[in-house]
Amino acid sequence: MPRSGGSYTTSDLSRKSGDIIAEALRRPVTITQRNKPRLVLLNIDDYERLMRRSDARSAGTIETMPDSLFADFETAVEAYAAEDEGLKS
Template identity: 45%
Template sequence: MEAHMRTFSTADLNKHVGDVTDAARRGPVFITHHRKPRYVLMAIEDFERMRGKTDRRKQFTLDTMPAEIEEGLLALADSYEKDGGAND
């Protein structure tokens, strides 16, 4: 086990879930069962970063664009047109 990771037993998890989850928010924690590391609890952001899934941007084409994005872009274009375009 790594020295900087906190360790809790499964009994700790059952009795003090708030303390364990608070620790997991700050960094991954080991959960032990019968004094052996069995699980790792971590914040979802840490897990996604570990798996390389931190970029939540979505891709779409003009045909698959969600209605709320299309409406926002059209409103932005209208505003841009009313203001006379870019003021360079």
Template identity: 50%
Template sequence: MTTFPSSDWTRKSGDIFEAARRGPVTITQRKRPAFVVMTVDEFERLKARDTRRHYTIDSLPDEFFAKAEAEIERMKREGDE
């Protein structure tokens, strides 16, 4: 992955955008990765692969709630041993 320091953002934005057309670009701040620049197509591709779901305790599907409940009971039993 191509990397640019954040100080290059204004001076070399054309280079950063050109590199992002070829693949994701890391922007660093204080020598640590801080941001990633990528094309919208790449971003959409990554979003489509993300199958994670998030729930609140009220919206948790019954099957997940049952698994969580069983795991809590298992941990309790192990703690009693």
């Protein structure tokens, strides 16, 4: 069955696809190739849950950044620039 904690090789996938799919319906399964993780098989419910979470993320711009965060950002940039100038002198 699994090598270690739901991990199979690509060769295992060719030979034991039914068993691996059955396990992937219960929990995520890692597929390795040349001893490196390459794929994860997971059931549709887990996949949809991950996709819903990723949709909740958003990107902002400096214009939409809260003023307090922008002030912290500006202070950090000024400190970095001053430090960089000090190293050049």
